[in-house]
Amino acid sequence: MTVDPFLPQPATGPGGAAAPPYGTAPRDDAARRAELAAFLRSRRERITPEQVGLPRGARRRTPGLRREEVAHLGAVGVTWYTWLEQARDIHVSPQVLDAVARALLLDRAERSHLFALAGAVDPMPGRECTGVTRELWQLLHQLTPFPAVVQNSRFDILAYNRTYGRLLCDLDAVPEEDRNCMWLAFTHPVWRAGLGDLEATLGVMAAKFRASMAEHLAEPAWKALVARLMEASPEFREIWAQHEVLRPVSAVKVFRHPRVGPLQLTATSLWTGPNPGPKLLYYTPVDETSRERLEQLAAEPAALAAV
Incomplete structure (x- = not known):
């Protein structure tokens, strides 16, 4: 069953033990990671290979870019980027977020949203990720x-x-x-x-x-x-x-x-x-x-x- 990270969850944990109340730090962090993962997927899927100078190829089934293509464009590790889209509990540096923002051609509002979801401070706020090759x-x-x-x-x-x-x-x-x-x-x-x-x-x-x-x-x-x-x-x-x-x-x-x-x-x-x-x-x-x-x-x- 898919869990909506923005809806309250049951108040009991495994074995009937009381779970932390909704809104505590661990659950907030999980919700934010889930929303970050969904946001990254949505931005990746809207970009065509041609927009970033990549060949489309005859066997492409993925809408937009593949994960490894985003990682390549941003010069970040494929595994690292994959973990971001899987909402893994990992620490992401502002430099990696900047690279991902560039690869995904984020505008100012989207870039600000990315850093907010990641809980990081944007080193260059207001920057437009133009994607000019x-x-x-x-x-x-x-x-x-x-x-x-x-x-x-x-x-x-x-x-x-x-x-x-x-x-x-x-x-x-x-x-x-x-x-x-x-x-x-x-x-x-x-x-x-x-x-x-x-x-x-x-x-x-x-x-x-x-x-x-x-x-x-x-x-x-x-x-x-x-x-x-x-x-x-x-x-x-x-x-x-x-x-x-x-x-x-x-x-x-x-x-x-x-x-x-x-x-x-x-x-x-x-x-x-x-x-x-x-x-x-x-x-x-x-x-x-x-x-x-x-x-x-x-x-x-x-x-x-x-x-």
Whole structure:
């Protein structure tokens, strides 16, 4: 019989002896380990091999990743990870939890939940486990001078190359928690000034965000971003109330850069997995003038990016 760790258990132990009352440390620990095991399994099963650069293979029956694949991606022992999913009574270091969080591509809320269930202190709270592979990082930089960025469906900026980091503002100077295209488009003055048609861009972005959010309505990170935007931006509140939806499409975009001048670029998205989620977005110049200006932007000294 499966025992629900969140329900009270019988008050007697083996042989009729009185058992410790529900809520004492041993039983709390067991409940927490059981919930941790279930959480890890659920996160593992949602990730496709393609998302982390692994071959699917013809004989795969396991939904998502196998345990040994998670262990390999996190550089932790297979037995150790298996014991975690079996709710064994073992001590797990913050370093191992960090490695597992990275392997399972946990977002900020999920990472915090993982450390809470494990009863450990997160050494890097608020960190996003982007899952950007080394190969994807290499591709980003090989695309220079074309601007390129990896985003998830929430518009979080997970990785970017030098040109993208200078296209709309000095992105390196933006706090990590603010590196979200929705947040920047509605609240960052320099970013907004660089958008060729601000009003149209805001409407399209909000519509795409609402369409994507349909599959994430209960997720804390999505709700938190909407709440933050509602509080910070009257424009967002007005647009969000219209309930427009729009699926991603490629389009020519105009950017106004204060030093190199206007840029006409075609935006193209490449999904990094079989389902909409993290994607590589890159911009190619429409004309030779835009190409030359991109090359100029990519070659600028780093000190100019903040100007």
